[in-house]
Amino acid sequence: MRSSAGMRELSLALLSILPVGVLGGNILSTSGFSSCMNNATVQVQNLDVSYDRTTRILTFNVAGRSDIVQNVTATLLVSAYGKQVYTREFNPCDTGMAEMCPVPASSFASVGSQTIPEEDASQIPAIAFSIPDLDGLVKMELKGSNGEDVACVQSTVGNGQTLIIPAISYAALGIAAVALLLSGLAGLAAGGHPGASTPSPTFGEVIGWLQGLAMNGMLSVQYPQVYQSFTSNFAFSTGLVPWGQLQTSIDSFRARTGGNLTDDSYQYLSNNATLVYTDGTTNTTSRSMRRAIHTALLWARDGTSVTVNGTSANIGGGSGNASAPSSAHNSRTNHYVSGIQAYSEQLTIPQANTFLTVLLVWAILCAAIIIFILLIKVILELWSMFGKIPKSMESWRERYWWRLAKALTNLVLLLYGTWTLYCIYQFTNGDSWAAKVLAGVTLGSFTALLAFFTWRIWIKAHSYTRLDGDAGRLYDDKETWLKYNNFYENYKKGYWWLFVPAIVYMFAKGCVIAGANGHGLVQTAGQLIVEALMLALLLWTRPFQRKSGVWINIFIQVVRVISVVCILTFVEELGINQTTKTVTGLVLVVVQCVLTAVLAVLLAVNALINCIRENPHRRARKAQEKLKLERDLDDLTPLDARNSLLMEPMAQRDRKGRYDAVPPRDQSPAMGSQHSFSRPSRFAREGDGDYLVSSAASMGRRDERSVSRSPDRQPTLPRVGFGSAV
Numbered sequence: 001m002r003s004s005a006g007m008r009e010l011s012l013a014l015l016s017i018l019p020v021g022v023l024g025g026n027i028l029s030t031s032g033f034s035s036c037m038n039n040a041t042v043q044v045q046n047l048d049v050s051y052d053r054t055t056r057i058l059t060f061n062v063a064g065r066s067d068i069v070q071n072v073t074a075t076l077l078v079s080a081y082g083k084q085v086y087t088r089e090f091n092p093c094d095t096g097m098a099e100m101c102p103v104p105a106s107s108f109a110s111v112g113s114q115t116i117p118e119e120d121a122s123q124i125p126a127i128a129f130s131i132p133d134l135d136g137l138v139k140m141e142l143k144g145s146n147g148e149d150v151a152c153v154q155s156t157v158g159n160g161q162t163l164i165i166p167a168i169s170y171a172a173l174g175i176a177a178v179a180l181l182l183s184g185l186a187g188l189a190a191g192g193h194p195g196a197s198t199p200s201p202t203f204g205e206v207i208g209w210l211q212g213l214a215m216n217g218m219l220s221v222q223y224p225q226v227y228q229s230f231t232s233n234f235a236f237s238t239g240l241v242p243w244g245q246l247q248t249s250i251d252s253f254r255a256r257t258g259g260n261l262t263d264d265s266y267q268y269l270s271n272n273a274t275l276v277y278t279d280g281t282t283n284t285t286s287r288s289m290r291r292a293i294h295t296a297l298l299w300a301r302d303g304t305s306v307t308v309n310g311t312s313a314n315i316g317g318g319s320g321n322a323s324a325p326s327s328a329h330n331s332r333t334n335h336y337v338s339g340i341q342a343y344s345e346q347l348t349i350p351q352a353n354t355f356l357t358v359l360l361v362w363a364i365l366c367a368a369i370i371i372f373i374l375l376i377k378v379i380l381e382l383w384s385m386f387g388k389i390p391k392s393m394e395s396w397r398e399r400y401w402w403r404l405a406k407a408l409t410n411l412v413l414l415l416y417g418t419w420t421l422y423c424i425y426q427f428t429n430g431d432s433w434a435a436k437v438l439a440g441v442t443l444g445s446f447t448a449l450l451a452f453f454t455w456r457i458w459i460k461a462h463s464y465t466r467l468d469g470d471a472g473r474l475y476d477d478k479e480t481w482l483k484y485n486n487f488y489e490n491y492k493k494g495y496w497w498l499f500v501p502a503i504v505y506m507f508a509k510g511c512v513i514a515g516a517n518g519h520g521l522v523q524t525a526g527q528l529i530v531e532a533l534m535l536a537l538l539l540w541t542r543p544f545q546r547k548s549g550v551w552i553n554i555f556i557q558v559v560r561v562i563s564v565v566c567i568l569t570f571v572e573e574l575g576i577n578q579t580t581k582t583v584t585g586l587v588l589v590v591v592q593c594v595l596t597a598v599l600a601v602l603l604a605v606n607a608l609i610n611c612i613r614e615n616p617h618r619r620a621r622k623a624q625e626k627l628k629l630e631r632d633l634d635d636l637t638p639l640d641a642r643n644s645l646l647m648e649p650m651a652q653r654d655r656k657g658r659y660d661a662v663p664p665r666d667q668s669p670a671m672g673s674q675h676s677f678s679r680p681s682r683f684a685r686e687g688d689g690d691y692l693v694s695s696a697a698s699m700g701r702r703d704e705r706s707v708s709r710s711p712d713r714q715p716t717l718p719r720v721g722f723g724s725a726v
Contacts, residue, residue, distance in 0.1 A: 032274030224585030417506030
């Protein structure tokens, strides 16, 4: 008992961390209903009960039909988090329900409302109205005069609060957009510099994390409703976008290609179905809540308008306001879902439409990328016609087609894991032959595309290794880098090959989840093995160029492994109690929200650093230019033709920054002829124009003497005389 109380206290503490926007509802109501008995002689056709704490009004709508006239007794059971918290057995005759004494062999309906006294309403704890995805369970059993079961109906109770919040999806989408922008700016700053890596977290890492959150909600296990709702906020990262007009078009396509739309269409989900999940998550309820339920039931019998065969009558002493039953509720049917089907259909996307939805979203993204790149091409062409474009953009203008191919390949690489999942799910659960053909063609094409690039990079690496001893030229050769860097740019030179295990990891993860759909234990165990192997590989290699990339990716992978371990508690075969499941779900929500927020903070820090710090690639180019200049200065000699301290003074600059030509020396008698070898005077005075090597051949200076030299002159040895000319 102490352990159970502690778990409830922990769950309430975790709920206090949730966003304020999900707290503060005012209504408790049932959501759908289902029969918990086969071959019942009393069929309940509608059950709709709600309580508004602002007005203290309890409203209910019950309808059913009996095959025979019979006396019945009723048992009401209320459970929370899998535990029974309230039980009451009563005879309808003792509660003033005369029309059910006995139950008529016809249709009947009961619609009414009643104001609950303030002293009784105050006993309902406020937390019952604030916990997201409350999902309590109410069950009513009817027994005949001999004790046999004649009917059983159950319904979930919620407060209208849920973690399916558009703001969460928008925030996640914003984080992904910022990551894409920063990755693009980092690429522009690198200017195509070979070996330049992107700071973590990159766009691919952010999308991979969001896809992992979404895929964690697709397993065939008994999720707490709060966690299943939370994971649905990230469906956009896998390509699932709820769009009614798109779903209607897909339904039409399926209908023409062998699809069955009876209970698997957008219209059916929107208008006729009430989703019933295989989990049993509810809410903790205090003793005061039990007493309030009992009081509400006593007040519910007052002011009741009961209709039997179209005749209306008041039961009890109250003066309730009768209203007609809702046809929308009467016409809805229970639709049982789990696994991938539950994940997609809570977004109002029929399970048979999942692959085609992802395919069309991918096609829209491809079209947007093509239009964007062609638009940039047109802008650059117009720029070049009316001005001079930067050198860095000149390469972009000339190789736009390769940029386009790389962008589309990157899109395939980002979606490959989820694409594998949806294609395999289409093979096993789809009903349209055309959709299955498209799934096979696209999966084969994407796999072939990635295999081709893998083969090309492998061939390049093998060739470079044979020539240089390693594959470093994958990073150093600019042409190779521009073609294939999107696969290995963030890895160290010795671990360029790690993109291959990464692709295999995405493929295996999709195969496990889709291939074992309906078998939660197999899915969870398989996913745990895949995630653990990837974590071991990262810990062993630590392959990323930047230390930040190493630890961010290892931390993300550790959280993925822990998340799958927590999901093991949701597996039905393990028999974990509902309270533990709910607390585990809340822990997962909090931990994954915190890590997502950390990624957002790291993106902001990277943006700030990039704005303040000098571009490292520009700094490297400046250092290289400075080193080259110093090397050139070290090569100067006294006989070098360039300006030097040992030669003539440097020419003067004009106003435009150019140098004037160095004026020639005045010719002296001793330098009048290139072939004059008269012996210089031993006692020559300063200014006589005699030089030690004045008659020697030119050393390559481009002055007036060397320019006027005859091209037919042949080199000769100097003739040195002592005392007289030779």
